[in-house]
Amino acid sequence: MKKKFIVLIFSCVYILGCQKNKHYLPDHITLTWTDDPHTTQTITWRTDTTETSGAVQYTNVEDSTDFRSTEIYREEDSYSRLKTDVGTWNIHTITINHLESGKTYCYRVGSKNNWSAKSVFTTESKETKNFSFLIFGDSQSGKAKDTNYSIFGTTIHNAYKANPDSKFFINMGDLVEIGGYYKHWNNWFNSVKDIINKIPIMPVQGNHETYYDTLDNEGKPFNFIGQFKVPQKNVPDYFKGQIYSYNYGDVHFAVWDSQIEEEKPNKEMLNKELDWLRRDLKNTDRTWKVVLFHKTPYYNKMKRSNDTLRKLLQPIIDSNHVDIVLNGHDHGVSWTYPINNDEYKSKPSQGTVYYITGRSGNKRYDDLVSKVWDANFYDPHDKPNYVVANVSSNQFKLIAYNQDATPIDTFIIDKSKDEIYPTKVPVKYNKTELVIFGKLITEPAKPINHDNKWYISANAFVNYLHREITKKNNTLKIDIGKTSAEFSIKHFQQNIDMISADDIKVKLGFNYKYDESMNMLMFSKD
Numbered sequence: 304m305k306k307k308f309i310v311l312i313f314s315c316v317y318i319l320g321c322q323k324n325k326h327y328l329p330d331h332i333t334l335t336w337t338d339d340p341h342t343t344q345t346i347t348w349r350t351d352t353t354e355t356s357g358a359v360q361y362t363n364v365e366d367s368t369d370f371r372s373t374e375i376y377r378e379e380d381s382y383s384r385l386k387t388d389v390g391t392w393n394i395h396t397i398t399i400n401h402l403e404s405g406k407t408y409c410y411r412v413g414s415k416n417n418w419s420a421k422s423v424f425t426t427e428s429k430e431t432k433n434f435s436f437l438i439f440g441d442s443q444s445g446k447a448k449d450t451n452y453s454i455f456g457t458t459i460h461n462a463y464k465a466n467p468d469s470k471f472f473i474n475m476g477d478l479v480e481i482g483g484y485y486k487h488w489n490n491w492f493n494s495v496k497d498i499i500n501k502i503p504i505m506p507v508q509g510n511h512e513t514y515y516d517t518l519d520n521e522g523k524p525f526n527f528i529g530q531f532k533v534p535q536k537n538v539p540d541y542f543k544g545q546i547y548s549y550n551y552g553d554v555h556f557a558v559w560d561s562q563i564e565e566e567k568p569n570k571e572m573l574n575k576e577l578d579w580l581r582r583d584l585k586n587t588d589r590t591w592k593v594v595l596f597h598k599t600p601y602y603n604k605m606k607r608s609n610d611t612l613r614k615l616l617q618p619i620i621d622s623n624h625v626d627i628v629l630n631g632h633d634h635g636v637s638w639t640y641p642i643n644n645d646e647y648k649s650k651p652s653q654g655t656v657y658y659i660t661g662r663s664g665n666k667r668y669d670d671l672v673s674k675v676w677d678a679n680f681y682d683p684h685d686k687p688n689y690v691v692a693n694v695s696s697n698q699f700k701l702i703a704y705n706q707d708a709t710p711i712d713t714f715i716i717d718k719s720k721d722e723i724y725p726t727k728v729p730v731k732y733n734k735t736e737l738v739i740f741g742k743l744i745t746e747p748a749k750p751i752n753h754d755n756k757w758y759i760s761a762n763a764f765v766n767y768l769h770r771e772i773t774k775k776n777n778t779l780k781i782d783i784g785k786t787s788a789e790f791s792i793k794h795f796q797q798n799i800d801m802i803s804a805d806d807i808k809v810k811l812g813f814n815y816k817y818d819e820s821m822n823m824l825m826f827s828k829d
Contacts, residue, residue, distance in 0.1 A: 334503040336471075343398050344503075352391055353385070361408050385529040431553075435468060435694070436473065436691075438629065439659040444473055454665050457687075458663040462708075473595065476508055477512070479598065480511055482525065492583070505549065508597065509631060524545070554593060555591065557583050558596070560596065577616075590696060592623065597631050598630065608740055620655050627658055634683070635680065640727065642656075660703075663706075674742060675821065683705065688711065689704055697718050701713075731821050734822070737824055739827075777792050790802040812828055
């Protein structure tokens with residue numbers, strides 16, 4: 304085979320690793336896709352601001368890899384500046400085009416005597432029938448001043464070592480604890496080196512990427528956008544780098560930005576983001592449709608809900624029959640029954656499964672519980688976890704593992720049989736049950752419908768919320784946060800104080816609905 308070396312030359316700088324000429328070696332070398340995975344590869348790296356020229360060299364691994372060539376192709380490019388709290392960096396990106404599908408290439412980035420170590424990437428095969436990829440829930444450190452990402456580093460290296468054929472990996476948001484503190488990013492990148500330069504990352508933005516210095520100072524995730532180069536075709540300008548879609552095999556992946564509360568887009572911008580997802584899902588013909596966003600509509604935390612997000616997204620997800628929604632944020636591992644129009648179904652053809660991917664880093668919660676929509680639930684409190692996805696034309700399999708590679712959960716959609724394994728079917732309760740924030744309240748006093756109005760046990764309501772009741776004559780006073788309200792008492796059963804669901808909605812701002820399919824009265828609050 305004739306040797307062929309291609310060098311793409313463009314502006315860059317080099318970091319970390321001082322040479323005799325006082326230039327620095329490139330670091331944070333990252334693979335993503337901004338175009339077709341069959342024939343392109345996007346490579347991004349970080350440098351300081353002193354260098355003004357540089358190159359990517361690559362060759363098919365079947366050829367010599369000494370990168371000495373007389374056949375050089377030159378392409379000019381410019382870098383972007385990333386200003387951070389610890390200094391300013393140059394972020395350089397180039398997309399290599401016209402590659403052969405299904406080939407492994409060796410590459411390096413650098414200039415003159417300042418080259419990075421050699422690494423490899425592999426393009427997607429023309430006829431991709433079966434493939435696997437890795438999924439990591441929140442990798443954040445857990446504390447603003449804790450920039451140690453060694454736990455996540457162990458998780459991802461264990462996962463990659465056990466699954467070396469993975470084609471790419473996904474991080475489901477909250478990559479770092481404080482997106483505006485660049486030391487978190489430095490340590491995050493250190494934890495994924497020797498992986499992120501071999502297989503692409505296709506990341507999802509989380510709410511912690513929007514935090515500039517504290518949880519109360521938030522906005523656009525500039526460090527996230529500046530470092531991860533993702534597809535931008537047909538994306539509204541405001542959301543470039545935050546929402547995108549791509550195909551691999553017979554799967555269409557649509558990544559959405561769920562940080563409505565933190566970024567506060569105006570109504571026009573929010574509608575543009577929703578319209579983008581609607582058009583994107585409508586225009587794909589792939590067998591599998593997967594939507595990814597950080598905050599989950601079907602949560603595991605005891606008192607968390609996300610009704611606004613669910614009401615915005617669910618009509619789009621339902622009308623385009625998305626197979627799976629992948630979420631992070633709650634740090635549990637769970638998957639729902641198929642859901643359509645907020646109703647729980649039995650067959651995958653009838654709805655969408657919402658899968659929460661757990662935690663891959665330090666942060667864990669002490670208040671995770673199984674909810675009524677969960678077909679399966681696991682709390683990875685003792686150890687971080689990762690998820691391995693295996694996809695074929697008929698099956699989509701997700702296997703969750705503890706950090707030490709012990710399997711903890713398996714989920715399979717089989718399209719040919721229209722089944723989910725293990726089989727879980729929602730059951731209708733004989734008596735109407737009270738559900739608060741998705742949690743079944745197992746108390747003797749059941750909700751009562753009287754004159755077409757719902758009433759529930761006041762004690763059951765406040766006990767779950769860990770609040771107190773002040774009772775005077777035939778009136779109850781309930782304090783929730785800064786809100787205080789008085790309720791008239793009804794007695795349909797002896798010694799059971801019942802209060803109106805309508806009063807709870809009006810006076811305390813809770814939403815409620817009656818779910819006939821499972822015979823539940825459900826309360827939630829954004």
